[in-house]
Structure formats: C-alpha cells, structure tokens
Amino acid sequence: MESRAQQISSLQNPRVKEVVKLGKRSFRDEAGLLLVEGYRELKRALDNRWIPQEFFYCPELFLGKNEKELIERCAAAGAALFECSRPVFEKMAYRDRPEGVLALGPQIRITLGDLAIKSAFPLVVVAESIEKPGNLGTMLRSADAAGVDAVIVCDRCTDINNPNVVRASIGTLFALPVVEASSEEAIAWLKERRIQILAASPHAKAEYTDADLSQGTAFVVGSEQYGLSSQWMEKADLKIRIPMLGQADSLNVAAATTILLYEVVRQRRASHTRS
Secondary structure (H helix, E strand, O other), rough: OOHEEEOOOOOOOOOHHHHHHOOOOHHHHHHHHEEEOOOOHHHHHHHHHOOOOEEEHHHHHHOOOHHHHHHHHHHHHOEEEEEEOHHHHHHHOOOOOOEEEEEEEEEOOOOOOOOOOOOOOEEEEEEEEEOHHHHHHHHHHHHOOOOOOOEEOOOOOOOOOOHHHHHHHHHHHHOOOEEEEEEHHHHHHHHHOOOOEEEEEOOOOOOHHHHOOOOOOOEOOOOOOEEEEEEHHOOOOOOEEEEOOOOOOOOOOHHHHHHHHHHHHHHHHHHHHHH
C-alpha cells in the first residue's frame, strides 16, 4: 500500500500550503473539509465510517507499530496517500507533538431533520454559545461516555469542525450525532418530542439531583462568562444548579456537563435495579 504514496519533502509543495490553510475556519468551510490529526482520533473516525480523502503520514514521528494499519485503512477507503518528511509534516500539524498521521475529509454537517433517535427516553445535551473548542470537545467526550443520544450546538461560537474540537473529543465527534441549529429550532424540536428541558444555572433554586431524569431529558448549558440566554431560561421546564461550596461561583462548562450526565446514569441505573 505504501508504495502508492506520493513523496513530499518540500515545504513549498502546493499540497502542504493547502493543508496549512485549512487551519483557518474560512478555508475549511469553503472546502467543506476538516482535519483529523492523531492516531486515536483518526482510528475512531474510521471506526465510525468517516471517509478520508487525503492521508498524510511521517514514519519518523510514529509512536508505535499500529500506524501501518491506519495507512492501509485509509488507502482502502480511497484516500490519496502522501508520505512526508518530518519538516513537512510538522509544518502541517497543529499539535505541539505531532504523531505523524493526519487526514482530510468531509465536515460533520448534521441537521435536526437528520436525527433518528430510537431511545424511548432520549438524553440530549444542548450547548449554547460555547466559546472554547477544548470545552466543546471535552463535552462530546463526556456525552459519548454517558450514552447521550445527540448533542445540539446552538448559536455557535465554536466551529464543531475545528481541529481542536476533534482533538479534545478524542474522535468521539464521529461517534454520536452532533447537530448545529438555532435556539428556536432546538426548542421547537425538544418540545415536539416532549423532552424535558433542564437549564443549568448557578442561580437556580433546584439542585440537579432533585430532578427526575428517568424521562427524556435535555441538559442546556451555556458559556461560562454569560451563562444561558433568557430564551432558554424562559423555555426551560426546570432550572437546576450544581451546589458550589467554595469561593468559585461556577464550574467549567465541560466539568459541569459531565456531572449532570452522570447523574442521569446514576438515576437510570438505580431505577433499573429497583425494577
């Protein structure tokens, strides 16, 4: 398979320049592409049927012996292969410590109309105006771990196809439906399906453990700086808070999301055990 790879050793190669451009959102959106860098991230993307179009690798930077399988899988998927010198790969990489594998492929573009949730009691995360890619990626990782049915990103500040979202999610971006929608669309979708809307706010009276999470539930979380918009606060079926016992008045949004999701896991497991 590797014999099919084109060799790139010049930093002036046009492909190198094009990949570097994709570090900017405007170029990614225009091309309809995202970057997946790192062994675990790319493996998870492939495991979830993401189809790479181009695959760049540098054996000198490999961390183990499993990268050859990724090369073979990308080739089998029809991706163009490019074996790069170390300086070339490091120029294209966005990681401080690149692992020698990077792929380009189609962006994640799912709408509410594409969702086909089969669970009788759906669990949804709504993320409104999350600013930091690392936070959004970590939220996706927690959502996958807790068995969330979908993540809806509303009024986005962060591009879900940002390479750092892929990285922070460790590829779980490809493992669950991640939808972009306006807040109006998301509220209408949730109300139509009778999924209770729980708005997380440090100013709420009810604690998150007081809520009945055995039914269809959507947790709505917002930016740390501004919190949730009045629109979500007004449409929520219940406003909930995580008790803060120290001087800090709020948690990192990704940490808060993880706590809320695992309360669902706890309650539903307890309910199942009792039944």
